[in-house]
Amino acid sequence: xxxxxxxxxxxxxxxxxxxxxxxxxxxxxxxxxxxxxxxxxxxxxxxxxxxxxxxxxxxxxxxxxxxxxxxxxxxxxxxxxxxxxxxxxxxxxxxxxxxxxxxxxxxxxxxxxxxxxxxxxxxxxxxxxxxxxxxxxxxxxxxxxxxxxxxxxxxxxxxxxxxxxxxxxxxxxxxxxxxxxxxxxxxxxxxxxxxxxxxxxxxxxxxxxxxxxxxxxxxxxxxxxxxxxxxxxxxxxxxxxxxxxxxxxxxxxxxxxxxxxxxxxxxxxxxxxxxxxxxxxxxxxxxxxxxxxxxxxxxxxxxxxxxxxxxxxxxxxxxxxxxxxxxxxxxxxxxxxxxxxxxxxxxxxxxxxxxxxxxxxxxxxxxxxxxxxxxxxxxxxxxxxxxxxxxxxxxxxxxxxxxxxxxxxxxxxxxxxxxxxxxxxxxxxxxxxxxxxxxxxxxxxxxxxxxxxxxxxxxxxxxxxxxxxxxxxxxxxxxxxxxxxxxxxxxxxxxxxxxxx
Amino acid sequence: xxxxxxxxxxxxxxxxxxxxxxxxxxxxxxxxxxxxxxxxxxxxxxxxxxxxxxxxxxxxxxxxxxxxxxxxxxxxxxxxxxxxxxxxxxxxxxxxxxxxxxxxxxxxxxxxxxxxxxxxxxxxxxxxxxxxxxxxxxxxxxxxxxxxxxxxxxxxxxxxxxxxxxxxxxxxxx
Numbered sequence: 001x002x003x004x005x006x007x008x009x010x011x012x013x014x015x016x017x018x019x020x021x022x023x024x025x026x027x028x029x030x031x032x033x034x035x036x037x038x039x040x041x042x043x044x045x046x047x048x049x050x051x052x053x054x055x056x057x058x059x060x061x062x063x064x065x066x067x068x069x070x071x072x073x074x075x076x077x078x079x080x081x082x083x084x085x086x087x088x089x090x091x092x093x094x095x096x097x098x099x100x101x102x103x104x105x106x107x108x109x110x111x112x113x114x115x116x117x118x119x120x121x122x123x124x125x126x127x128x129x130x131x132x133x134x135x136x137x138x139x140x141x142x143x144x145x146x147x148x149x150x151x152x153x154x155x156x157x158x159x160x161x162x163x164x165x166x167x168x169x170x171x172x173x174x175x176x177x178x179x180x181x182x183x184x185x186x187x188x189x190x191x192x193x194x195x196x197x198x199x200x201x202x203x204x205x206x207x208x209x210x211x212x213x214x215x216x217x218x219x220x221x222x223x224x225x226x227x228x229x230x231x232x233x234x235x236x237x238x239x240x241x242x243x244x245x246x247x248x249x250x251x252x253x254x255x256x257x258x259x260x261x262x263x264x265x266x267x268x269x270x271x272x273x274x275x276x277x278x279x280x281x282x283x284x285x286x287x288x289x290x291x292x293x294x295x296x297x298x299x300x301x302x303x304x305x306x307x308x309x310x311x312x313x314x315x316x317x318x319x320x321x322x323x324x325x326x327x328x329x330x331x332x333x334x335x336x337x338x339x340x341x342x343x344x345x346x347x348x349x350x351x352x353x354x355x356x357x358x359x360x361x362x363x364x365x366x367x368x369x370x371x372x373x374x375x376x377x378x379x380x381x382x383x384x385x386x387x388x389x390x391x392x393x394x395x396x397x398x399x400x401x402x403x404x405x406x407x408x409x410x411x412x413x414x415x416x417x418x419x420x421x422x423x424x425x426x427x428x429x430x431x432x433x434x435x436x437x438x439x440x441x442x443x444x445x446x447x448x449x450x451x452x453x454x455x456x457x458x459x460x461x462x463x464x465x466x467x468x469x470x471x472x473x474x475x476x477x478x479x480x481x482x483x484x485x486x487x488x489x490x491x492x493x494x495x496x497x498x499x500x501x
Numbered sequence: 502x503x504x505x506x507x508x509x510x511x512x513x514x515x516x517x518x519x520x521x522x523x524x525x526x527x528x529x530x531x532x533x534x535x536x537x538x539x540x541x542x543x544x545x546x547x548x549x550x551x552x553x554x555x556x557x558x559x560x561x562x563x564x565x566x567x568x569x570x571x572x573x574x575x576x577x578x579x580x581x582x583x584x585x586x587x588x589x590x591x592x593x594x595x596x597x598x599x600x601x602x603x604x605x606x607x608x609x610x611x612x613x614x615x616x617x618x619x620x621x622x623x624x625x626x627x628x629x630x631x632x633x634x635x636x637x638x639x640x641x642x643x644x645x646x647x648x649x650x651x652x653x654x655x656x657x658x659x660x661x662x663x664x665x666x667x668x669x670x671x672x673x674x675x
Binding site for chain 1: 523524527528531534535538541545548554555557558559561562563565566568569570572573576601604605608609612613615616619620624628631632635636639640641646649650653654657661665667668669670
């Protein structure tokens, strides 16, 4: 408790409050604009974040994550276009409420549910991190190798869409850590005789290329596919609507948080999971899909809680649970902060200041979002050509500004082209960025393990923690296709039911 | 429900996608990269007993890439064969229509030109030129596009160079 009070005292610094405010505003904007999302917004701001101390950097990045989760619901409700996949489930009832003439109450319910979920998630981060971190203190390199592999496998295995493509994305992410000096021998590897590459590929050009340039090129295919924004009108929900929203928001918060804690699960599965739960347990489940508050409250609470839950493995194990936390982890490592099992004990001030910052960000978001909802909605009317051109200019200038290097801009362009084609091929981006961030953790842990064992691979199986993690990883790779095949073979077909024509 | 337009985050399934033929090309390309990494890694030296083996990571990561690429390759070939078996009915688009590439390709070409001119012309002039070209390409032509492009260049210069003190290339404006 004392640490938390110290955290709040730290956060009273006007500079940190300003950074927090900037983070949530920029995050809301990024979440609001379809196709940008939290990761794109963070990628755009990374060049500025790199000039900051770890605490303000952490505050601005977490502010973006929380802000984006508020903003994405606005476009989902008003345009039927989610700002990012985490808000896709919100479109079902949220946009229907808007079409039914209640866009304001839908936005308010989304904001209130998000606030409730964020506050519960912050409490969850504080409590669960205190439990997980001491358990992980005894972890050595083999366990971290297992954790890294598990995190990467989970993001590939648990996402929606093609698992094969997700694993391919993870593989592509892993190989991005290869250019640069070998971390043990110091010998150059895949540097193509470019001295600038001896430090390896930097997170900024890779992330901005994949997420910002790739997305903008992809969106350029159909620049005029824009809907009109509904008029908002009355903002506040009725008492009845609030009453219907409370239990789904609570259920969504709890479910979302625990899904978020799983490395790789992410906010979108949490939101759809919560919506799915409501289709089974909600009292008015038969009306879901026709525009009822339960269908807004549950997924909105879940995606916010999941975004919070993903901080637990990132802070305590240095294993990012999602693409946004992968970027935060990457930035923190560059800035010299070391998330991991010792983070809570060795960097207590940073941890508790972060908890306080998350709380302040949540309050700021509620205060900003409800009264300013009309302003946010008007931003959705920014013409597409102007938006795309501005974002491209900011991306190029941002990448250049990190090291005043044109090579970085060329690298970002190359990754932009790669990101465009990977999007067209439906290869998810999250495993790539997670592979990139986790790749060096996995490589270092792997080689340190072999150093400890003098070259014997037995070290990965004789330690119970490492063995367990590797077994779970193996099960995640092998079991889903085996179970799917078994299910298909067990499904009765027409012919064996005897009703074939 | 339809997948989100332009969604790029962790679980997105883009709405405009290429078919199994493109998947086969992608996986074959990834497999080739994996093979190159493995060979290069073997040249660098792989011996688990020698901790400083710089080839260990390229061989391991390259092998993982090959395996995941081969899985996708097999799946896409299976889909292609299944499509042929049903005379192409219900098969996804094969990616032969390249019309969708026009705007992204043009945008990329202007981006390349922008970066090429960045050092020579400087940030302000090259950004103005780039913005006018991109705005025109996206439908804002004539005076509206010119004014917006110049204002955008000036505003971004003010933001980065003046407000954030990021030293941007000055070029001919020295």
